[in-house]
Amino acid sequence: MKRIFTFILTCTTVAVYAQNSSKYQLVPFVKTMIGTQRMGHTYPGATVPFGMVQLSPETDTISYERNGKYNPDVYKYCAGYQYDDKTIVGFSHTHFSGTGHSDLGDFLIMPSVGKLQLNPGTADDPSSGYRSPFSHDEEYSEANYYKVRLAKNNITAELTTTARVGFHQYTFPESDDAHIILDLMSGIYNYSGKNVWTYLRVVNDTLVMGYRQTNGWARNRTLYFAMIFSKPFYRHGFKSYAPKEVYRGFWHKFDQTNNFPEISGSQIRAHFDFKTTEREQVKIKFALSPVSMDGALHNLVSEVADWNFDKVKAQGQQLWEKELSKIAIQGNDELKQNFYTAMYHAMINPTLYMDVDSLYKGLDQNIHKASGFTNYTTFSLWDTYRALHPLFTIIQPDRNADMIKSMLAHYDQSPEHMLPVWSNSANENWCMSGYHAVAVLADAAVKGSNQFDAARALEACVATARKRDYENIGTYIDLGFIPDTSSGTSVSGTLEYAYDDWAIAQLAAKLGKKDIYEEFIKRSQNYKHVYDASTGFMRPRSSEGDFHVPFDPLSTSNGGFIEGNAWNYTLFVPQDPEGLIKLMGGNNRFVNYLDSLFTMHLPDKYFAETEDITRDGIIGNYVHGNEPSHHVAYLYNWTNKPWKTQERIRMILPLMYKPAPDGLGGNDDCGQMSAWYIFSALGFYPVTPGSDRYELGSPSVDQAIIHLDNGKNFVIKVTNKSPQNVYVSKVMFNGKEIKEHYIKHSDIIKGGDLIFFMSAQHK
Secondary structure (H helix, E strand, O other): OHHHHHHHOOOOOHHHHHHHHHHOOOHHHOOOOOOOOOOOOOOOOEOOOOOOOOEEEEOOOOEOEEOOEEOHHHHHHOOOOOOOOOEEOEEEOOOOOOOOOOOOOOOEEEEEEOOOOOOOOOOOOHHHOOOEEOOHHHEEEEOOEEEEEEOOOOEEEEEEEOOOEEEEEEEEOOEEEEEEEEEOOOOOOEOOOOEEEEEEEEOOOOEEEEEEEEOOOOOOEEEEEEEEEOOOOOEEEEEEOOHHHOOOOOOOOOOOOEOOOEEEEOOEEEEEEEEEOOOEEEEEEEEEEOOOHHHHHHHHHHHOOOOOHHHHHHHHHHHHHHHHOOEEEEOOHHHHHHHHHHHHHHOOOOEEOOOOOOEEEOOOOOEEEOOOOOOEEOEEHHHHOOOHHHHHHHHOHHHHHHHHHHHHHHHHHOOOOOOOOEEEOOEEOOOOOOOOHHHHHHHHHHOOOOOOOHHHHHHHHHHHHOOOOOOOHHHHHHHOOOOOOOOOOHHHHHHHHHHHHHHHHHHHHHOOOHHHHHHHHHHHHHHHHHEEOOOOEEOOEOOOOOEOOOOOOOOOOOOOOOOOOHHHHOOOOOOOHHHHHHHOOOHHHHHHHHHHHHHOOOOHHHOOOOOOOOOOOEEOOEEOOOHHHOOHHHHHHHOOOOHHHHHHHHHHHHHHEOOOOOOEOOOOOOOHHHHHHHHHHHOEEOOOEOEOEEEEOOOOOOEEEEEOOOOOEEEEEEEOOOOOOOEEEEEEEOOEEOOOOEEEHHHHHHOEEEEEEEEOOOO
């Protein structure tokens, strides 16, 4: 406990914490450092709910390549920040939250004094460049605010944001050589050739505009900016690290390195110089746009009219307070810190992707206007369809509908005419398997949270699922499974397609489309085609139907699965648990199988198979850090031992979530890990998105009130709660006992009281 409280209440943050406690009820419980250590891949910087700008420190600049080969350290820096690092390179404006892949880190800014250094230097020798050592004792972060003292030059950096504007405040020492460095080369997931082109134009001595085009994970991404200083700079300069580009178009007639008004090239850094007095503050407003430089400037002027840093910080925190207050819980401080940090992480992504005038760049690279909806991007759908979007159907129904409209716009603009798989910034990244946007659309429609054209949504779902030339869909349709000769993830791909097909069937049933329902409900049974009764596992098989040999159900390297093994994926049939239990030999065998998943010991050799596999997020062979296992603990509800679901959930919660930098047992994956926590802490979980059911578990909150958008409240009460009382002896809803092990979405939306009666003994 000493470590946790040292992290939460350092001597430098007590005053700020106390101040905020008097102003906000819930913001003080958000601990943005949670997940910044090890594999959580969150960032501690400033952002507003679902904001376009994520302004956060970078603690290193790791190249994708090292000595011409893949650099495994890239994986550590998916969010740009690692808690164990000792130096800060600068502060950039775009970040993914909790992903297992890297990109972004656009427009890095770093203040310095003294001799100008445009090279970042190294962590081992920060004096060799502009990076600076820092201490966590002099670092503080909260929702929409980050502060740190850069020890190298004794500069205090403070960051806050609006939806489209990053607001920097740097407190300098006295100096005739104070600098603001703008690094257009820096980025997350950097490699030679990622920067396609950058352009920078100095409009006057306070306004700079430009853009950056990159070819990273998103293969064709352009982002524009407008940057305004609170104080005129007396000198500026550029340096290109691709020398042949410096004079392109100017025939050597100008010296572009000093006070020239513009520069373009692929590898550029710029500096802006000031004279400062002791403790003078130089402020920067830095706006982004997916459309144009003028769009960025319009965003800046519209969202931040003056130089009041504290006002912008407060306005952003008020937005967070509003979103966090959608669920009011009772419990101890540690519980609230876990819960409201999970709420915070759940409402960072997807991110806004349009200017204040509703213009945005579409997947077709043309400029579109979002008519009647807010356009979003950053759809990590392999992760977030499971719990994040179902959470939004309860606490963010209007915003979730806009996200679905954004997906339908993606479908309209897609040259492949498909719904998004993993999309970001007018790009389809094609990451992970399945076509899980269909589950998000079906889930919202089935639950009645469909302020969108459901018939058009069904059309898009069907077109996506019939796309024969995409990732073995044609073979899957013809054979009823994906053969291992066609894909290295043939089994998991088959299972995910089968679930998505079931989701499409539910949407078709909702709309009375019987022929489509029959087609896809039949396809949803394809999971049976990769089950091997002789071993009791899902298993790769050839196009001739032969099961793959050799076969090790614990291995992740023998093919057939993505981010898991046969033991995990055999349980991935969320659309038909009853059918799976029958297939696996009935209740007793199924319960024994589930038990073994949590209790077995994985030998070290299985963790050595790939560089990315660690023991983070693993209990036995249950991998909580990978999403395909997120429904597993709730599967006991379909057996004669539902009390084991309650037992497992209350075991998982404190092991995988705690209020510390290493407090997430795996990548947060754009809020999915956090959404699992929120649901499970409340006592129910959406095992099968596309259904209106939530499976009951064992709540860890003392009480919760979900404030619904329709003005009603859904109240969760827990009697006899204690660390020992993990079992549910009875559940009452609006005065009537629930005999089933689930509650329906329609019950939640109507409001009422759900009461859990807890016990130390199971039934």
